[in-house]
Amino acid sequence: MNDTSTPSNFIRQIIDEDMENGKHEEIITRFPPEPNGYLHIGHAKSIWLNFGIARDYGGKCTLRFDDTNPVKEDIEFVEAIEEDVRWLGYEWSDIAHASDYFDQLYRFAVELIEKGLAYVDSLPADQIREYRGTLTEPGKNSPDRDQTVADNLALFEGMRKGEYADGERVLRAKIDMASPNINLRDPVIYRIRHHDHQRTGNKWCIYPMYDFTHGLSDAIEGVTHSLCTLEFEDHRPLYNWFIDNISAPSQPRQIEFSRLNLNYTVMSKRLLTQLVESNLVGGWDDPRMPTISGLRRRGFTPASVNHFISQVGITKKANVIDMLVLENAVREDLDPKAPRAMAVLKPLKVILENYPEDETEAFTVSNHPKDESLGKRTVSLSRTLYIDQDDFMEDPPAKFFRLGPGRRVRLRNAFVIECSEIERDQEGNAITLRCKYLPETRNGKQPEEGKVKGIIHWVNAADAVTGEVRLYDRLFQVENPLEDKSVAFTDHLNDESLITLKNCKFEASLAEASPDLRFQFERVGYFYQDPDSSVNQPVFNRIVTLRDSWANNSK
Ligand code: ATP
Numbered sequence: 001m002n003d004t005s006t007p008s009n010f011i012r013q014i015i016d017e018d019m020e021n022g023k024h025e026e027i028i029t030r031f032p033p034e035p036n037g038y039l040h041i042g043h044a045k046s047i048w049l050n051f052g053i054a055r056d057y058g059g060k061c062t063l064r065f066d067d068t069n070p071v072k073e074d075i076e077f078v079e080a081i082e083e084d085v086r087w088l089g090y091e092w093s094d095i096a097h098a099s100d101y102f103d104q105l106y107r108f109a110v111e112l113i114e115k116g117l118a119y120v121d122s123l124p125a126d127q128i129r130e131y132r133g134t135l136t137e138p139g140k141n142s143p144d145r146d147q148t149v150a151d152n153l154a155l156f157e158g159m160r161k162g163e164y165a166d167g168e169r170v171l172r173a174k175i176d177m178a179s180p181n182i183n184l185r186d187p188v189i190y191r192i193r194h195h196d197h198q199r200t201g202n203k204w205c206i207y208p209m210y211d212f213t214h215g216l217s218d219a220i221e222g223v224t225h226s227l228c229t230l231e232f233e234d235h236r237p238l239y240n241w242f243i244d245n246i247s248a249p250s251q252p253r254q255i256e257f258s259r260l261n262l263n264y265t266v267m268s269k270r271l272l273t274q275l276v277e278s279n280l281v282g283g284w285d286d287p288r289m290p291t292i293s294g295l296r297r298r299g300f301t302p303a304s305v306n307h308f309i310s311q312v313g314i315t316k317k318a319n320v321i322d323m324l325v326l327e328n329a330v331r332e333d334l335d336p337k338a339p340r341a342m343a344v345l346k347p348l349k350v351i352l353e354n355y356p357e358d359e360t361e362a363f364t365v366s367n368h369p370k371d372e373s374l375g376k377r378t379v380s381l382s383r384t385l386y387i388d389q390d391d392f393m394e395d396p397p398a399k400f401f402r403l404g405p406g407r408r409v410r411l412r413n414a415f416v417i418e419c420s421e422i423e424r425d426q427e428g429n430a431i432t433l434r435c436k437y438l439p440e441t442r443n444g445k446q447p448e449e450g451k452v453k454g455i456i457h458w459v460n461a462a463d464a465v466t467g468e469v470r471l472y473d474r475l476f477q478v479e480n481p482l483e484d485k486s487v488a489f490t491d492h493l494n495d496e497s498l499i500t501l502k503n504c505k506f507e508a509s510l511a512e513a514s515p516d517l518r519f520q521f522e523r524v525g526y527f528y529q530d531p532d533s534s535v536n537q538p539v540f541n542r543i544v545t546l547r548d549s550w551a552n553n554s555k
């Protein structure tokens with residue numbers, strides 16, 4: 001998998017033309033998250049696009065924190081965002097904060113007032129909304145719209161000095177209250193918030209609004225192509241209006257593309273915050289979350305996430321991507337490189353009655369069936385083993401090629417065994433299988449009596465490591481948890497999205513395995529160690545099953 005061979009898209013074509021026409025000497029982009037939550041895989045699309053363009057065109061991409069709402073933002077989120085961008089494999093040319101520009105933005109606002117293009121409004125918020133009109137009716141002018149420049153300058157200065165309470169005054173751009181585009185009906189550009197800011201402390205009690213801040217920050221940084229999602233298409237005339245009417249240091253161009261949407265999850269920080277704050281998940285990095293930190297903890301690789309985004313591509317068409325595409329991306333990435341190992345998730349004891357009590361043998365096995373460079377390891381075997389409960393049936397149907405009373409199966413890498421007796425608990429459940437092994441079937445040889453088709457995995461009881469496995473599934477039971485507005489989206493959470501198995505048996509080699517390694521547990525899936533692991537008690541997260549099993553599970 002090669003995530004550096006980026007496919008072209010309509011935005012790259014625009015940039016190619018701009019370069020050919022000599023419009024820019026250097027391409028400058030930015031990734032502008034608001035630090036009010038952790039990044040999700042939707043952000044990975046914007047990161048891949050912005051940082052990927054800067055890399056491929058020899059340009060720059062700034063990581064800019066859009067920190068204009070001090071009420072919701074936090075340094076924890078800033079740090080998490082930096083970590084996630086780095087983990088995805090990108091390094092920013094510069095790090096910036098919209099708050100770095102508060103002085104400059106204030107001067108831009110004053111410039112608008114001086115040009116007669118902004119005014120301080122005393123209408124309360126609900127009236128501003130009412131005066132704004134609707135899609136079919138024009139808005140009407142605020143009584144304050146025709147105040148003199150001098151009055152506006154004095155009032156704005158008063159706002160800055162803290163002479164008014166939150167909501168008592170706002171600064172509005174003076175554009176057109178009858179514009180068919182509601183964004184141009186005198187949008188608010190500054191509001192009052194008596195709230196300390198994580199970076200500027202109590203210096204400001206007025207904060208610039210998103211549209212004003214965003215485009216002008218782009219202009220200050222010399223961004224050439226400001227790439228954002230489609231919901232900002234209607235804001236583009238306003239974006240341009242600010243740049244055209246202010247002595248902006250450069251003329252960035254906004255281009256919109258469609259958001260990434262995935263089924264069976266939600267992808268807005270607001271909703272993800274609700275899941276975290278109501279403890280419906282274990283935190284932002286819960287491996288079921290669509291966050292970058294959740295995917296990382298679960299065991300997804302940066303390459304798989306970037307490859308997934310490049311498969312989805314950049315267009316203007318809104319659509320929903322199937323979770324299977326993401327899962328396939330990580331399978332494709334891991335299959336050629338994940339070492340194999342044996343782990344029994346639901347152990348059932350097997351005693352090989354004809355195997356000597358005090359003997360142990362070691363089988364040398366390849367870590368990967370197709371890649372010798374991943375080396376070999378030894379797997380030990382002695383009289384008592386574990387197999388998975390799912391590989392045994394008391395009353396198996398004809399097509400069941402695993403173990404049953406009187407049946408034979410091959411132990412992977414070892415030999416064929418035959419089940420001769422079943423020991424049960426008081427409820428009648430099988431707890432131990434007494435088997436005999438066929439010594440002549442080592443090295444893949446078949447017994448003379450007939451071929452044994454089934455092969456199962458197993459772990460040697462004598463040196464097995466006991467630990468925990470966490471099996472993850474879709475976080476929601478329905479494709480679109482937001483579709484039915486009559487119920488809370490949290491009503492659709494999947495109760496079985498996390499299944500914890502405590503008494504799993506891992507082959508001994510896993511005791512010393514590096515926590516960075518992702519394994520394929522043979523016949524079970526891909527697994528990655530969770531930070532909850534301790535030395536004697538590993539915890540493995542299932543990244544993904546070997547094949548798609550959602551269709552069967554959901555029946
Ligand atoms: P959210 O609704 O989750 O808070 P947002 O768009 O408000 O998302 P920001 O932190 O403002 O989040 O986003 C930073 C950048 O990431 C923006 O340029 C935004 O367009 C982009 N982005 C956010 N979500 C997606 C998505 N699902 N697909 C593609 N880009 C996205």
Ligand code: MG
Nearest residue numbers: 033034036269
């Ligand atoms: Mg947002």
